[in-house]
Amino acid sequence: MLSYRHSFHAGNHADVVKHIVQSLILNALKQKEKPFVYHDTHAGVGRYDLTHEWSEKTGEYKQGIARIWQQDLPEEITSYLQAIKTLNEGDELRYYPGSPRVARAHLRQQDRMVLTELHPSDHPLLEQEFHRDRQVSIHKKDGFEHLKASLPPKERRGLVLIDPPYELAHEYQDVVKAIAQSYKRWSTGVYAIWYPVVYRHTIDDMLAGLKDLGIRKILQIELGVSPDSNERGMTASGMIVINPPWKLESQMNEILPLLKQAIAPATGHVKVDWVVPE
Numbered sequence: 001m002l003s004y005r006h007s008f009h010a011g012n013h014a015d016v017v018k019h020i021v022q023s024l025i026l027n028a029l030k031q032k033e034k035p036f037v038y039h040d041t042h043a044g045v046g047r048y049d050l051t052h053e054w055s056e057k058t059g060e061y062k063q064g065i066a067r068i069w070q071q072d073l074p075e076e077i078t079s080y081l082q083a084i085k086t087l088n089e090g091d092e093l094r095y096y097p098g099s100p101r102v103a104r105a106h107l108r109q110q111d112r113m114v115l116t117e118l119h120p121s122d123h124p125l126l127e128q129e130f131h132r133d134r135q136v137s138i139h140k141k142d143g144f145e146h147l148k149a150s151l152p153p154k155e156r157r158g159l160v161l162i163d164p165p166y167e168l169a170h171e172y173q174d175v176v177k178a179i180a181q182s183y184k185r186w187s188t189g190v191y192a193i194w195y196p197v198v199y200r201h202t203i204d205d206m207l208a209g210l211k212d213l214g215i216r217k218i219l220q221i222e223l224g225v226s227p228d229s230n231e232r233g234m235t236a237s238g239m240i241v242i243n244p245p246w247k248l249e250s251q252m253n254e255i256l257p258l259l260k261q262a263i264a265p266a267t268g269h270v271k272v273d274w275v276v277p278e
């Protein structure tokens with residue numbers, strides 16, 4: 001279908017949570033000298049211009065990154081905030097880094113990243129963003145197919161970010177299938193699945209599907225901006241992390257309340273829970 005365009009949503013509260021979790025995982029991988037791979041199944045364009053008419057139309061970033069990028073926040077998220085500051089001069093927030101740009105800011109010389117993006121307009125923009133970057137390989141392929149074909153990675157360490165548009169109802173269960181196939185090939189990788197809460201039952205079903213796979217160490221991290229409702233669009237979003245680094249739970253327990261305070265103090269909620277413990 002490919003009608004989803006991330007430009008409408010870049011820098012919103014969901015991107016903030018997603019990219020903070022992503023950067024904390026990458027920082028944990030950097031604790032060892034050994035190389036790692038970052039694999040992004042639904043990469044987007046890599047950088048978003050917040051003055052673009054699509055961003056301005058929704059203004060979502062104003063309730064997200066604009067609220068926190070210059071705040072004094074815990075040291076652990078300095079590298080995420082730095083990825084934003086590097087794209088912007090001074091105090092004007094014009095560009096927001098997509099997940100590939102956030103990841104690129106964390107790679108060392110020995111690390112690499114693999115990106116898939118299927119949209120005919122977004123794929124060339126992604127190519128352009130990382131033109132001649134030898135640590136980045138970009139594929140115009142289905143994200144789940146290419147993931148399956150790429151595992152296990154030669155480094156045997158790394159993060160897979162799974163961030164589909166969820167335009168179609170079956171995409172929630174597609175994620176479960178992709179995890180089943182990937183985990184069989186590579187059970188020690190870190191997998192981070194982004195999810196929106198539009199209809200809570202779709203997330204409950206996805207979590208039940210993941211539990212049924214018999215995989216251990218699954219952590220759920222969520223920031224809600226308003227109570228669950230079947231009428232108001234996305235009311236919360238989160239990340240389901242398989243094999244999270246050991247500090248992620250405590251880091252997010254510290255950071256999420258601060259995000260809630262900045263973004264949705266009266267109506268928000270936070271959650272850091274084990275779906276399946278060790």
Ligand SMILES: C[S@@+](CC[C@H](N)C(=O)[O-])C[C@H]1O[C@@H](n2cnc3c(N)ncnc32)[C@H](O)[C@@H]1O
Nearest residue numbers: 006042043044098099117118119142143163165
């Ligand atoms: C939520 S956006 C990605 C945002 C990005 N991960 C970020 O955080 O900056 C989802 C992307 O998936 C792309 N897409 C949709 N179907 C795809 C597929 N089957 N394989 C790869 N990419 C796909 C869309 O074009 C869109 O750019």
